[in-house]
Amino acid sequence: MISCLLIHVSRNPQGLPVCKDSVIAGATIQIGRGAACKIHLLDHRVSLLHASVRRSEDGVLYIDGERNATLKINGFIAQSAPLLPGTHVEIGPYALVVEPAASGHDLILSVELIHPLNDHDAALACRTAPVTIAALGLSKRKLGFSLAACILFLYLLLPMLPSASMVFDKWQAGLPVTLNGSWSPGPLAGGHALFEAKCSTCHQRSFQAVSDEVCTGCHKQVGKHLTKEELQVKTFKTMRCTDCHIDHKGSERLVLHDSSKCVTCHGDIKRKIASTELANVNDFAAGHPPFHITLRNGQDVIRVRQDEKDKLVEKSGLKYSHKVHLAKEGVSSPQGDTVMRCQDCHKIKESGRHFEPMTMQKTCQQSDCHALDYTDPVGGLAPHGSEPAVMNHLRVFYSKWLNESPENRAACDSAADIQGITACASDLARKNAAATLFSKNDGCGECHEIQPVSNREVPWKVAPVRINQDWQPGAEFVHAKHDTMGCTDCHDKMNSRSSADISMPAIAKCRECHVGNHPAKGKVASGCDSCHRFHQGVK
């Protein structure tokens, strides 16, 4: 316990000291600005708890400065010192002096404010620079509203001007940066880039969606999806061109490859249109029916499901064995055994989709193959044409031959006059044609079906040739994109002996590489429009 007599010294107007005593006691005596301090020094320059008076183990009283607080003891900065009589301690503006000891008190301290705060100090304190951001005069509101005003002017008001007046619309089209360019969410597709500076070409009315008439105004030749006008209108009355053709997505992208829109109808088309022949289709991988093959049946065109094997017969009117022509050891030709490739006959068009039509001259008679020669009584070469043309050729040929020398006429039994020679030539032509060109398995009969008919001049009829050009007209297959594969990887023709064989790959073959709408590892995601086109008349 420390008993302390505290003498508060103040000065009267004459500068003479005026003392006032008080007694305090405690285990330690705190000195500071705080109200809890026993020696309460009310000045901002004194810390809340500035120092404490404690008694050491050997009974000596000492003053101990708190952390961050400065004590000046006898003119020196110190953190701790014994309180011997005469010790002068400065705490902030106060001076504490240890008076000589007297009976009844362990310590007698006089306290005096020696550096009162004057106006000059206050003025100095006020002269400091701004100490808060608010004092800099910055205004959050002003800054915010200024920015907002700039944005609204540049990005809302200016882009609206071209819609307000055609004058602005024409004027801004010539500017390096258009007024409403900032509204464009992305580059326009392909040819639409022409309208980049003239939004009003498509966006003709404010706050109204781009109408179909705007599209069809330029794209006049676009086909409809359905051929029946009534059904077309009923089915697509709520759809717009822009549902599928979304622009501003870059120069390469205008068509939305979204099968879900197709599946909306085709997924349950049997229920929606009871009379339809189409099957429900949901996804190429999981919900697509077997392919249909389009065949020519005489004059008619029929569609046959590919899993109906017995109906899959091509009636081309030709006799042809792919196996013979594609034999690994080669096929005999005037140039010797020749190994043939598919491309020797099936020449792809520039479009990469279909093949050039095959002809006798360009395809079958290449490398001098399949020459239509006849031998008896003299050899010749017949043209590839209709039956009457071939017979005429033979008659003319033998007439000339008979007229060349009397020896040749020995081949005739008839008279040597013109009628006789003509009759003889016709006879020779008929015999020869029967023996060589129009025999069942030789000459024309090697490739064509030949039937005898009751016609004296041309007693044979060659079956009409109807080679299928497009097996799947409802789909689009680009051979050029599949040129990394061999032809026979998909078309099994190596063992085909008959021209009736159809070697179109089934859907399972396509599914080896292609899946439907949902991507799968190692497979090609293929939506409806990978093979089918929307804008084509479907019969």
Add this chain to the structure above:
Amino acid sequence: MNKMQGATLLKYKNYRYFKATSLLMALAITAYVLIRPAGGESYGGTWLGYVLGILSTLIMVFLMWYGITKRRISGAPERRQQRIRTTRSDEMAAQLKFERRKTRRKTRGLSGATLQEWLSAHVYLGASLIVLVSLHTGFHFGMNVHTLAYVLMLLVITSGFYGLNVYLNYPRLITLNMAEDTLDDLLLKIAELDELACTRALGLPDEVNALVLKARHETRIGGTLFQQLSGEQRDCPTRHAVQQMLHLGEKYNQDDQPKIMRDLYSALLRKEKLVLRARTEIMLKARLECWLYLHAPLGIALLAALTAHIVSIFFYW
């Protein structure tokens, strides 16, 4: 706000808003991945894009409403009261002041939520916008008003993250730096030390006197925005004086001058320490406030850009 309060802000009611916004983000991401309204083509114009856009707009308006709610709960700034005082008659001002006091006593908003609850929701919902709006864009960006709005939003959110960081950490640093002192206390002490140093320097050579006078008159505490934020004064005269006093002490080591020089050096050293603490205080406070000078104005700018974005979409539908 101390660290504990900051932690409460994030953990408010057992992470209520963290859970809610996490769920919201998870739903949005799942929908974005699974639902492909335009066959894999993602952009703001699909129905999912519109849903995300409308949701994000509502959240943004809600977040901006926090600025109004904050004022309603904690009271309008002093500036508004001053404006009221200067523009209205005394009677009306007194009436308004009374009402203002009544409002200020409120600790809850109209919805009954505390300011802390509002702030907790504000922080988490603000962060969720990064995900929601990015999904809304379909990751298509360009030089247009749409991307401008997106970039402004990211700037607002980034400044908000900075604000959250300083609010969580700086109060503790301020307390460590200042203890029980206030900035005014420090400035008074500095002024007193300046006075003391000038008195001591009176009897010393001109070189020392000039140094002390320069340290008194040219030492700046606070100042420009940069000076406040950096907490430094380039070529601080006080620091320069302290460094020079070491050399000058040896130079003028004569007769009775060492004690005065020592006193002077001591005073300047104490002043330098106080100046450093004062500048640190100003720096911490400035950093605590500065982000709001970006967050709020950019928020208003974002509202303008968002308006332009929405109007442009429907103007050229």
